[in-house]
Amino acid sequence: MLILSLAGLTKTFGGLVAVAGVTLSIDRGRIVGLIGPNGAGKTTVFNLITGSVKPDDGHVFFSGRTINGLKPHQVVALGVARTFQTIRLFPKLTVLDNVLSGRHCRLTSGVIASFLRLPSQRLEEKLVLKRAMEELEFVGLAETWAAPAGSLAYGDQRRLEIARALATEPKLLILDEPAGGMNEEETAELVGLVRRIRDRDVTVFLIEHDMGFVMKVCHHLFVMENGSLIASGAPKEIQSDPRVIEAYLGQDEIET
């Protein structure tokens, strides 16, 4: 069953064509990678899916409906969550507060209920703390719940971003360079984490430059260069695809 498909997605910034007619589909329950050299337009594809950038042309279908044109918060409510390439936590707020931000769209208490501290609001607040702590346990950061997010180590901040995104109860989780800045040990743990996310019936779509990580964790890969898809297939096929080697892997050491 398809969860996400992009049809002829196009975006230009000024004269630069960032994404040129990208068409691809992702099956539910898979871990799919989007790779390519810097400037290939990968992050722009992610921004187009999540609604933070509007496409010039083309469509984004998610779970059977068109979602391009929706605002980012509406896309999140439908079940698409993301992390950012450059970490965008709320650094001054606590770790727990950060995860609670992801729960916002699944809560219902309005301004009046909050003003008057109605019983329904208090119950909801109690339940939300529980749920947020469960997400922190899932990524292994529960002990740090009271610390400011900005005080965490870099790799921990990456995992906190994932916990925050998972708190929105996504069907599709979009990870922009999740292993960026992580050491080898942390990256190895991340492989397990991404698989456990998939086991929760969350489809994962990720950008990553660490080829060892991508080859290990992804079921399927798409390769972009200069805004276009140049290859698609299982990791093994991609590794031996001459176009890909020329465009991308050839410039980089392959670690498998």
Place this chain on the structure above:
Amino acid sequence: MIFPRPRLFGAFQVAGVVLFLALPFIFSGLNFRRSPYVLHLLTTVGLYALLSLSLNVILGFAGMFHMGHAAFFAVGAYITANLNLTYGWSILSTLPVAAGGAGLFALVVATPVIHLRGDYLLIVTIGLVEIVKIALVNDVFGLTGGPNGLIRVGRPEIFGYRITTPRDFFYLIWVAVAISALLFNWLENSRFGRALKYIKEDAVAAEGMGINVTAHKLMAFVIGAAWAGMGGTFFASWMRTISPESFTFGESVVMFTIVILGGSGHQKGVILGAFLVMGLPELFRDFQDKRLLAYGAALVAMMIFRPQGLWPPKPTQYKLPAPFDQKYPKKGEPC
């Protein structure tokens, strides 16, 4: 279980509040000669605390630079004065209309500009307060009495008790401050209040986490304006005369200063700020013009050495539900 433990007051603070509320009686017991003056001053501090607490929702919680709060204060005051003078409404019955009118006015003027950031929004709100003041001077719709304003606004009555003396108004205003502080404290520690905090920290990340940034900013604006409108009701019935010079850009700057100086986003800090900004200059009245110089220098020094304000907010304290409270005790706390 109360969530999250608000810890409004410690023992010292309770004692301080009780002592403060007993002041009018202490004064009369001591036959304090300047009692009416001091009570008037403390009521002024209270009114500015109320207005600054409402501005704090916009500026402190949501981080929107809004320097035109006197405009909403004015709308509330003129609504109350008109309903009271023309239609004979009692003062307190105009309270919801003043709140609603100011809130609606805020919704109309803020909707087109709410997406502006930082200094751009600041300039627009300065324009807003100037426009409102000019409209008041020009007797717009024949409702404002022009430059002379409106006179002989009535006094509030609570259960048949007419509020007239300085002591009465001292209590009226400070009870309003206390109720506002409590409600805003609840609001701050809720889904809505948290959303404003996220928006203040990073609006892009907040939107990316599923928060409707525009709607929340607008709502914060409307709530802050509605509260300022109620401040206008109290002001009109206390002063009995309202005129455009009470609602200038200068007044807006005073409220802005109170919030920033006291501790943006922290209610107790804002109330402290009201005491310092409104009260301290009075203490140094004997120095006449030089006190403003010293006051200005103090503000500059503050902004250099303590830009977060005198009493900034602490991170929200959450009490974890079981079993997490046992599993993950906060560092420094016994298990």
